[in-house]
Amino acid sequence: MPEQLRAPTPASGAEAAPASAAAPTRRAVIRTVAATGGAAATVAFLAACTGDAGDDGATDAVPAEPVELPVAEVPVGGGAVLTAHHLVVTQPTSGDYRAFSAICTHQGCPVSSVEDRGVYCACHSSYFDIASGNPVAGPATTALTSAPVALDGETLVIG
């Protein structure tokens, strides 16, 4: 059973994620395509059982199936964008992991990266706080929707 982590602080316009995560019955396998050091990293991965890119068009922050990500892919003070699953996972402080929908609340573009200023949407240059998902710059006025995240050994389980 994964260890439960602190849930993100609910923000205005954002729904709090459920506090518990059931043991996944089928888990996605992660393949790291790109990850960089520092405060930003972008990670893409494929679902092992389906062989597809995982792009189901969903915009909900909670994936249909739990998604696994090695903790090493999420730098302290930064995060990783999981493009195929429309998720962004952050680590505002050491050991404190958060997950959000990667769909920008301004006009629905996928966020592109995690920068020093926060989760970045390149469509119109909105930034979101990596701890709360709240908008901090740009035209977005609503927080990113949070998703449950739990730690299972050296693996993060989102959903």
Ligand code: FES
């Ligand atoms: S859609 Fe993200 S800033 Fe406009």
